[in-house]
Amino acid sequence: MKFLVLGFLALLGLSLPANAENTVQANRSTVVYDVAVWHPHTCATFGKMRHKISAQPQHGRLDVRFEMSRAKNIPSRCEGKVRGMQVIYTPDRGYRGPDSFVVSVTTPRYEGDGSPIGRSLRAKFTVK
Numbered sequence: 368m369k370f371l372v373l374g375f376l377a378l379l380g381l382s383l384p385a386n387a388e389n390t391v392q393a394n395r396s397t398v399v400y401d402v403a404v405w406h407p408h409t410c411a412t413f414g415k416m417r418h419k420i421s422a423q424p425q426h427g428r429l430d431v432r433f434e435m436s437r438a439k440n441i442p443s444r445c446e447g448k449v450r451g452m453q454v455i456y457t458p459d460r461g462y463r464g465p466d467s468f469v470v471s472v473t474t475p476r477y478e479g480d481g482s483p484i485g486r487s488l489r490a491k492f493t494v495k
Contacts, residue, residue, distance in 0.1 A: 389492045396430075396457040399490050403436035403451035404474050410445035414475035414483075416452045421487065422469040426494065427458040429468060458494045467491040 391397040405412055418431055436451025454470055473485040 389490075390495050391456060391458065391492050393458055393463050393494050394460060396455050398437075398453050399456045399492075400454040400470070400488055401436055401438045401451050402454070402472055402474070402488075403438045403441065403449050404476075405441065405445055405449045407442075410442075410448040412450050414480065416472060416474040417483075418452065418454075418473075419471045420468065421471050422467070424456060424458075424466045424468040426462045426464065426466045427456055429470070430455045430457070431470075454488070454490075456490070456492075463494050465491070465493050 389399075391399070402416060403412075404416070416433075420429055423429065432453045432455065433450060434453060435447055436449045436453075438449070438451060441449050452472070456466075456468070458466065468490055470488045470490075471485060472488060473483045475483045
């Protein structure tokens with residue numbers, strides 16, 4: 368499954384579609400979203416992202432980890448410097464078929480941001 372990336376620059380807004388449709392492999396954990404925020408010149412990240420699972424998957428579980436982002440739209444000079452939030456889906460053992468979930472993510476736009484931006488990430492996919 369392709370990484371879906373929310374990589375937005377401090378002043379430019381969001382750049383990820385609200386919905387995703389893909390295929391994930393059965394019996395294997397998959398990074399469904401890799402959410403990252405960084406300053407375009409310094410590669411610095413801003414504050415801590417917050418998340419809330421608004422709708423759990425019916426046929427699997429979600430894990431959220433904060434690690435170095437592998438987002439494809441991070442500039443090469445920033446690779447290995449940008450921490451991101453990975454949303455990882457693991458299907459129930461032996462399950463094959465459709466599943467979905469919704470995660471709400473709130474992230475600051477700049478250091479000390481008192482009004483962070485929120486976005487719901489909706490994933491629909493087939494486990495094969």
